[in-house]
Amino acid sequence: MTTSSAPGKVYLFGEHAVVYGEPAVPCAIERRASVTVEERDDGRLSVEAADLTLDGFTVTWGADGPDRPDVDVPTPLVEAAMGYVDGAIEQARDAADRPDAGFDVTVSSEIPLGAGLGSSAAVVCAAIDAATRELGVSLPAEEVADRAYRVEHEVQDGQASRADTFCCAVGGAVRVQGDDTRRIADVPTLPFVVGYDGGAGDTGELVAGVRALREEYGFAADTVSAIGDLVREGEAALRAGDLEELGRLMDFDHGLLSALGVSSRSLDTMVWAAREGGALGAKLTGAGGGGCIVALDETDGAKTALDYTPGCEEAFRAELDTEGVRAE
Numbered sequence: 001m002t003t004s005s006a007p008g009k010v011y012l013f014g015e016h017a018v019v020y021g022e023p024a025v026p027c028a029i030e031r032r033a034s035v036t037v038e039e040r041d042d043g044r045l046s047v048e049a050a051d052l053t054l055d056g057f058t059v060t061w062g063a064d065g066p067d068r069p070d071v072d073v074p075t076p077l078v079e080a081a082m083g084y085v086d087g088a089i090e091q092a093r094d095a096a097d098r099p100d101a102g103f104d105v106t107v108s109s110e111i112p113l114g115a116g117l118g119s120s121a122a123v124v125c126a127a128i129d130a131a132t133r134e135l136g137v138s139l140p141a142e143e144v145a146d147r148a149y150r151v152e153h154e155v156q157d158g159q160a161s162r163a164d165t166f167c168c169a170v171g172g173a174v175r176v177q178g179d180d181t182r183r184i185a186d187v188p189t190l191p192f193v194v195g196y197d198g199g200a201g202d203t204g205e206l207v208a209g210v211r212a213l214r215e216e217y218g219f220a221a222d223t224v225s226a227i228g229d230l231v232r233e234g235e236a237a238l239r240a241g242d243l244e245e246l247g248r249l250m251d252f253d254h255g256l257l258s259a260l261g262v263s264s265r266s267l268d269t270m271v272w273a274a275r276e277g278g279a280l281g282a283k284l285t286g287a288g289g290g291g292c293i294v295a296l297d298e299t300d301g302a303k304t305a306l307d308y309t310p311g312c313e314e315a316f317r318a319e320l321d322t323e324g325v326r327a328e
């Protein structure tokens, strides 16, 4: 039996634009997904994902149960849910050159699902790492990242960046632009506060929405490029340890993401609550549509304001996690 875990992440800046070759800076946070795998002799795959409540059901699928979770929810949602774990296992079989290996897989996670904190990337990285180690192969974090990217790319219909998966695999603050992935050294302490509305957004759908806008309007394409310019300014502020400037740029980034149609009323409400509570800046994180915002605040002000904001289900401080995927 082998267990691995990988962290979730917040985007300091650059989500969505990173899908079109602009740079982004995601940061791993100390909330993890864990995956335990045990090889089985019959070559089949059985998955237990207790956090994956679809329409109120806990989901199990595979060899010991139905081929597909027996729940009454739209097929694309179920397929995406199965796609991440199934895809990760396929990558592990390929990496270990054991195409017929079977597994019992158990997923458990502290990262809210579909909320912009990268639960999908964390589950995929942890599953690839655990299943390869179970087969006696140890992959470098960069290869876990690359293989996890292929899974996300497939499940998100060919529209994914390497940002989430690279960040989850290697940990810390990272910079991703196209295939260029690197860790950022010597980042200042980043006082992240996360607000979570209890909801979720569909990453594939939101990415497709931005793509359509970008194709329809030149100014939407310019908005995506403006996010890239903003990220380049943000990198300089990060190197200088200028938290006030980082906050200002986070606010600007949220405005540009809103223009691209990926915010929501509750995300906007939490962003304003955090700002009014004294945050240096606040923005949605990840794909948007619902889920989480991230604010920068050294005081307790933003968290307290979020605690009292109707529609904010949970507010918490998120520490940078310098460790990526790891054996447990």
Ligand SMILES: Nc1ncnc2c1ncn2[C@@H]1O[C@H](COP(=O)(O)OP(=O)(O)O)[C@@H](O)[C@H]1O
Pocket (backbone or CB within 6 Å): 033, 049, 050, 051, 052, 080, 081, 082, 084, 107, 108, 109, 112, 113, 114, 115, 116, 117, 118, 119, 120, 121, 123, 201, 202, 203, 204, 286, 287
């Ligand atoms: N604990 C988990 N168990 C099984 N699948 C999970 C788990 N957490 C996340 N996933 C998969 O990842 C999907 C969410 O990914 P996504 O829409 O990219 O949002 P995010 O990565 O921001 O959380 C879920 O719908 C599910 O398919």
Ligand SMILES: C[C@@](O)(CCOP(=O)(O)O)CC(=O)O
Pocket (backbone or CB within 6 Å): 014, 015, 016, 017, 018, 019, 114, 115, 116, 117, 118, 119, 120, 159, 160, 161, 162, 163, 164, 203, 207, 285, 286, 287, 288
């Ligand atoms: C919108 C996007 O830039 C980030 C998605 O992040 P999340 O899955 O919502 O945590 C998509 C991507 O980079 O693949």
Ligand SMILES: [Mg+2]
Pocket (backbone or CB within 6 Å): 118, 119, 120, 121, 164, 203
């Ligand atoms: Mg995701």
